[in-house]
Amino acid sequence: MANLAAKRPLILEIKGNSLDDGPGIRSVVFFKGCPLACVWCHNPESRNPAAELAFDPPKCVDCGECRKICPDRALSRNHPEYVARSKCRLCFLCTDVCPSGALERVGRTMTAAEVLAEVLPDQPFFDVSGGGITLSGGEPTLYMDFASELLRMARRHGLHALLETCGCFDLPRFMDLLYPHLDAIYYDLKIMESAAHKAFCGLPNERIIDNFKALLTAARRDGKLLLPRTPLVPGITDGEANLRAVAAFLSGLGVNQAALLAYNPLWHEKSRKLGIDDPLKGDPAMSAFGDGARLERGRAIYREMGIDPTG
Ligand code: SF4
Ligand code: SF4
Known part of the structure; x- marks a missing residue:
């Protein structure tokens, strides 16, 4: 993917009144473009940086x-x-x-000021609920300069700022441009075995793992929230071996809380609307919403390994 760091992103959507993307009531800014290519991506419209x-x-x-x-x-x-x-x-x-x-x-072209102008009317809801602005996608860190400008402006208005990331970014630039302006980071750890990560997500995971370790050190030092998250994708991420590997990695770092995310199959329909090839279409395991039993199995593994599961 071309270097997009200095470019202005296309914005997919600014979703207000979200209760799923961080604490309190939040406005979520969805960026278009992602360095990964997860076969189950629940926002397939966010993968391509172009309209x-x-x-x-x-x-x-x-x-x-x-x-x-x-x-x-x-x-x-x-x-x-x-x-x-x-x-x-x-x-x-x-x-x-x-x-x-x-x-x-x-995908629409917006300036950071235009994005913030759509978010700010909800500030009273943020204030009463402990919410704020969430940058999501796609992958906001593809656009470091734009995301940095947006975060700095949001901070000047006193907004709590959270980033949802796949962890695949240039760490020095992230620490320089984004980290100082964030209160919290939700960080995806999808597959611990690097070859499987490459097979299902398009890239190996060493950079993601290394970035997580470095961010954990910084977040502990600075009192920021760093929440690891794993989506429970049937037959890909939700197997016992992978969940145990994620939990072992986290507990080895002294992390005792992590989120498990229920699977959402609506991406098939979104892919169809965009004419995106969907090799998993019709696979019964990939067509149903994640059930409580699967979530509870994952939670039990985490608890057994000393991780408090959320989500
Ligand atoms: S379908 Fe035709 S009119 Fe619509 S975007 Fe494509 S070329 Fe343009
Ligand atoms: S034919 Fe259908 S898609 Fe085309 S302009 Fe009319 S309503 Fe829209």
């Missing part, structure tokens, strides 16, 4: 306006997915004329 065209068939009222305006004849009722992606040049003219929102541009 994308989404088509949602149930919303289409078949008015034909998009077919009339498309300069590349990329839209056809005869095409199985309606959008012939190989012909589409991503001009987004069709999204301007679509009356129902069936065709949508995914």
Whole structure:
């Protein structure tokens, strides 16, 4: 992936009133672009740093306006997915004329000031709940300069700031540009065996592991929250061997709390709207929401190994 650190990201969404992305009520800023390529990514629209065209068939009222305006004849009722992606040049003219929102541009250009302006109206809710702003994605650390500017502005308004990260970043730049402006970091540890991490997430995990250790030292020194998190993906991350390996790694570092995240299969539907190849489509194990039994099995392993499981 090209070096994006100095570039302005596309923003996928600014989601207010979130209760799932840190303490209290939060506004979550989703960045577009990620260095990993997890096969189960629950936000597939966040992987590609470039803008994308989404088509949602149930919303289409078949008015034909998009077919009339498309300069590349990329839209056809005869095409199985309606959008012939190989012909589409991503001009987004069709999204301007679509009356129902069936065709949508995914990813918008914003300045840090514009992002903050959308977040600040919720500050009264942050103040009463202990919430704040969360940077998520995708991977905000792909855009160090932009994220740093946004965090510094948020801090000037007294907002609690949290980052959700895959841990795959340049550590010196992170410590210089982002770390000083963060109160808390939620840090993904998905797969402990590096070859399996590469197979399922696109890159080996040594950098992620090394960054976690360095951040843990800094967070302990500075009294910041560093919460490791593992998504329970059926047959990939939720096996006993992997969960024991994560727990052993953490307890070896003296960490006694970590989150386990229930699996969410809605990414299949999101992939379909974007025309993203989904090799796991139709796999029954990957099509159901994570159940309580699976979560409880993971929690039991963590407790047995001295880790207090949250989530
Ligand atoms: S984005 Fe442009 S080229 Fe692609 S389908 Fe829409 S109008 Fe056609
Ligand atoms: S403009 Fe929108 S509603 Fe009309 S045919 Fe195209 S996708 Fe469907």
